[in-house]
Amino acid sequence: MALWRIRATVDDRPGYLSVLTASLALRGVNILTVQVHTTEAGAVDDFLVDAPDALDEADLVAAVERGRGRDCWVARSEARGLADQPTRVLGLATRLVRDPDATGEVLRALLGADEVTWRPSPAGPHGGIGATTMLLADPTGGSFALSRQAPSFTPAEYARAQALVELAATTVRRDADRVTLVLPDGAELAVRPATGDDLPGVVALHEGCSTRSRQRRYLGGAALPSPTRMRRLLEPARGLTLLATAGSGGAAESVVAMANLLAEGDEAEVALLVRDDWQRRGLGSALLRRLLGHADRAGYAALVLHTQAENAPLLRTVARLGRPTPVERDGAVLTVTVPLAAAATGRVDAPAPADRGR
Template sequence: MALWRIRATVDDRPGYLSVLTASLALRGVNILTVQVHTTEVGAVDDFLVDAPDSLDEAELVAAVERGRGRDCWVARSEARGLADQPTRVLGLATRLVRDPDATGEVLRTLLGADEVTWRSTPVGGGVTGTTMTLPDPTGGSYELSRVAPTFTPAEYARAQALAELAATVTRQRTDRVTLVLPDGGELVVRQATGDDLAGALELHRRCSARSRQRRYLSGAAGPAPARLRRLLEPAQGLTLVATTVDSGGAAESVVALANMLAEGDEAEAALLVRDDWQRRGVGTALLRRLVGHAERAGLAALLLHVQAENAPMLRTVGRLARPTASQRDGALVTVTVPLAAAPVAPPVPARKH
């Protein structure tokens, strides 16, 4: 028996796939895996089969055509083809997380491409026969080609997802900076992920009730784990995490969080700094980075809801050295920080988050 890959287009109508598989079965062909790619011209079925040694490529093509398949492509396969597609893609995704610079090679492996070319000029993505053009989210574009078979929309979607994953990892690494404080202390500042949940929970545990109450405006217990996870990876916005570093440069405990939750063309910002790291410039540095992210995102203003008695936080906002507008409502002060050349927007009622 020998392993073969067979790809053919079948009319997307009830029973047509069974006709094709029956035709292969009559020749003693055992189907090991099958993927179905939906296209405008029909369903492209991709089989990995185990066929008798007596069958050659021409006989397999004839069996497919007798089963109402068309545009048939047949090629010998190797044992590694037995790995199912989800497992294979997850393995490639893991490789990208470790080395996003390997994007081109990962795309070649995913698609079985003969050539992969990266161009600095961004172009629109798409598939034309055996050529695929894929925008690189970090800039530029990839062009992939192979002799056969033609690319399908499903393959394009998989390649696009892996390219976006590599770009996300690259951006996170780029945004990782070492913050040197005025007193010589050092922290690592980066975008938060769901993996920071344990560290964030420990941060809240080690903060005083007063610090937690100032951050969340009411109550001192802090958010539940599920809510805190959503704050770490907001659907609209950004969360930064500051961690200590050991002598080897590895991250240790989380000492501060900075949240920016966007809604429309504005975003609300809030900070939580562990008590033993307060009054060292951590909050000021994090707030400045939030302002920078907000401006790059094209937002018009950053809002902060601060308790009137929270003088340290009000001083932190003042250190931005930017024009601000403030409005007091009882014990709460809403500070609006206009971004770029946008006019100062009227403060909105405080929302606890």
Template sequence: MALWRIRATVDDRPGYLSVLTASLALKSVNILAVQVHTTEAGAVDDFLVDAPDALSESDLVTAIAKGRGRNAFVSRAEAEGLADQPTRALALAGRLVHEPDALGEALVALLDEAEVRWRPEPLTSPPGDDDTRMTLADPAGGSYEVLRARPAFTPAEHARARALAEVAGTAVRHRQENITLLLPDGRELTLRTATPADAEAVVALHRRVSAASLRSRYLGGGAPAESRLRRLLEPAGGRTLLAETADGRVVAMANLLAEGDLGEIAVLIDDEWQRRGIGTALVRRLMAWAAKGRFAALVAHTAADNVAMLRTLRRLGAGPAERDGAMVSVTLPVAGQEKKEQVGEPV
């Protein structure tokens, strides 16, 4: 027996797929996997089959024609083809999360028989595609041209290729957002955007810090419930940054929470890592991110006796402090906001 890949178009009408499969069955062809692509020309049926060794490519083409199939494409297949397309696409997406530079290789693996060419020139127009060619932007720079004369690309294949490119782009942007912070004592920390996968490390941070640090961050309250901490990792309309050591221990968390066009910034730092410039670095990055959005103002609330945090906020240009009992509120500048107001742009 031999593995073959078969692709053919049939009318998208009830019973037509069964006619094709019956014609193949008469030749003792065993269908191992099937996938149906809906197109304007009809239903494109993609099979992985096990056929008797005596059957040739022309025999299979003849059987397809007798089964009312058209635009037949037949080629030898490898055992790797036994993995269905959704499984293969998910595996490739998983690889791109860790290796976004491997997009070209992923496209080759995804699109059987395709030729993938990388060009240093970026796309000058929106990504395009047709039956035999598609173009995709390379998130690392440049662009890809994907060519395949036969079989023609289906809409599903176009969508999968674009989805892989988006996964690679997200991974590249995430990598670019990570920066290394060199502390005065020579130690290094990574500053990066938080994800839901950081929940356990953030909970551990809250368990390590002192009661005084928790009161300063949560204005008199203790550590919030674990469910709220998980929500803080991806605040709606805002952002959360973490500082972590080389071994993955989170030692600081800074949140930018959005309430309409107002942003609220708060920071929590492990006691043994305080007064090393970590809070300043985190808040500065949150302010830079806020400047790209539609925030009209940023505020920070902290305990009146939190001298270190107040010093950090003043260093970053905070306005006069407004005291309300044991709490102090300050306003932080949003870069470009004054210019928007002057020209009358909506903020």
């Protein structure tokens, strides 16, 4: 017995796939896996089969055609083809997370492409596929051009490939956001985007903050947020959460600050929590500026901060941005808006000392 890959198009109508598989079965061909790719021309069925040694490529093509298949492509396969497609794709995705520079090699392995090249010219908003070519948009700029003589590319393959390219771009952007921050007093911290795995460290951050710091962050609530809420803060549906960590990494690393950018509509709400022993050292200002830069690049119209009127340190931090910042007051809570459409100089309109805390 020998392993073969067979790809053929059949009419997307009830019973047509069974006719094709019956034709293969009559010749002793055992179907190991099958994938169905929906196209405008019909259903493209991709088989991995175990066929008798006596059958050659022409015999398999003839069996497919007798089973109402057309545009048949047949090629010998290897044992590694036995791995199911989801497992293969997950393995390739893991490789990309570890090495985004391997995008071209991953695309070649995913699609069996004859050639993969990166071009500085964009692919347009949607890229596209032809019978032997595929153009993928690279979110970091440029595009990937792929070619394969046979079999023809399908929309499903295009979607998988584009998803892997976007994963690589996301990894690149995440790595680019990992920086070493040097504070004015010479202390060094690592700043990076948060993930769900950071939940224990963020819980420890909240436990290490004073009641007053937690009240300022959550506008009166001193209790620790629930794990569910913390997870949402770590990985917001839209926006970004940055963590500042001290230590050499691993078990010795401790989270000393969290900065949240939570987007809603064309605005993004910002909130900071800095452990008490790291306050008044420039850390909050540095994190706020990084979130400001991210919001500018993402095209948000404004940043919004809700804070207690007595939170003078945060108001000074916002003032150091050097942008006009309108302030609205609702009792003891201030809403500070930082427009992002155009940079301008200005200072935050902090309440007069006599008004604070009333």
